[in-house]
Amino acid sequence: MSRKLGGGKLVIATHNAGKLKEISALLAPFGLECISAGSLGLPEPPETGKTFVANALIKARAAAEAAGLPALADDSGLSVEALDGRPGVYTADWAERQWFEGEPGRDWYMAMGKVEGLLQAKGPDTPRDAWFSCVLALAWPDGEQAIYEGRVDGDLTWPPRGTLGFGYDPVFVPKDHEQTFAELEPAQKHAMSHRADAFAKLVADQFGG
Template identity: 45%
Template sequence: MIKQLVLATGNQGKVKELASMLDAFNIEVLPQSTFDVPEVAETGTTFVENAIIKARHAAKITGLPAVADDSGLEVDALNGAPGVYSARFAGDDASDADNIAKLLQELGDNPSRSARFWCVLVFMKHADDPTPVICQASWEGEISLTPNGHGGFGYDPVFYVPSLDCTAADLSKVQKNAISHRGQALKQLAEKLKVMS
């Protein structure tokens, strides 16, 4: 019976999102900052590897079941870049604006602008869990020529959603959570945890 789990992130937005989805199952979601869990080096070459590294690290230090998320942007014309390097595409201390500027510069006026966001969520019962639960989802879109919108974070201002004729940064949180890569992966995870709890 899962009563508590630790979320391996310092991002309060992600903590709130997961907590609201798991509220119905009486599972308390605690950010790793509650336990002073230090950041761990993301040395994986895939989203799955990095999410497992983060979940295992948080579970080991806290002794609680852990959930970790690794996500990023994959652009076809750039052979899948920035991928696992999405947060540090323009350098280790890059801001969202730096990363967006580098992305638009790399793409230039290339007419091929198809892209997708990926989110991988990993749940581990304990640090040595041999069968972690892995949920993943993607969100298809295109890279716009210029940033637009004031919501969201990361690459949202240049992630254009053709079906809605706007960027991810133009969407409300509720709209975004209903269709985004993270929202879809969270729904899968909530369903799996419901069976386990």
């Protein structure tokens, strides 16, 4: 049985506005005031872990210690069966522009293209099975922590479709659906996503429902 969150402020250990919006919406019913690490001016710690769990804990611990408040970190990514689970923990790294690819920053269309290029290089009959993983790490300033893991399976499509998501959402079609995550209304995506799966486990543990 992990420690329980009370009401009050919870630091969301992210500088990603899209991720903050999603997480805040999922936690809105539980009386928590979500504030981002970015809004507090906290630096982003190097994500040196080799797993989603390790990276989520790095971010949650750093934010909790710096802010003196409970912190929640999400580490998530896309894994492609035919690519031996890549990009996996390097999901965001694949979107980072190299020196010859323009101004520094993340280009998700480029990242989606890298995945597609590798799949096409394997031939037209290559399976396109993929899954999104999400690990949520809760950390308190005194060092206590809790971990919740979620997953959603699907297939990759090309070209990208939809404008409602972020990251690799425009090329991911969840199982038993025809629309990509970026074509689904946010409420539909929240109901089935890897983050929703992990949050359901967090809510059941933290809030008993």
